[in-house]
Amino acid sequence: MKHNILLVVTSLLSILLFSIHLSHDVVRGSDTWGRGSLVGVLILVVWLCGTLVLPERRSGIIIMLIGGLAAAGMPVIHARVNLQSVAVFFFIWTLFALGATGTFSVILAVRALRQNVRARE
Helix, strand or coil, X not given: CCXXXXXXXXXXXXHHHHHHHHHHHHHHCCCCXXXXXXXXXXXXXXXXXXXXXXXXXXXXHHHHHHHHHHHHHHHHHCCCCXXXXXXXXXXXXXXXXXXXXHHHXXXXXXXXXXXXXXXXX
């Protein structure tokens, strides 16, 4: 039985919400689409690999921890955003959901790292 299944599911949900959020940033005009956007794609690929390929390894848990921190930080980073565009409700909802799933992922990743340390002792 995998002990990290809840962490994997939460991390996948954060990845989905993060990609929706990045797309919404481009649509709203606060970010541009181009070669610079490929950095976001690279971040999502690494996060997906950590979540789906390495979920039981320490490196995968650390990747999910960093991804969770990034997701949890989105509401803080966008605290002073201009909300005069369309689809404001969906944008704010995505920020709330990212903050919640990201924070929960951080808690679960720290717990998983602590369990790995105890198992090796």
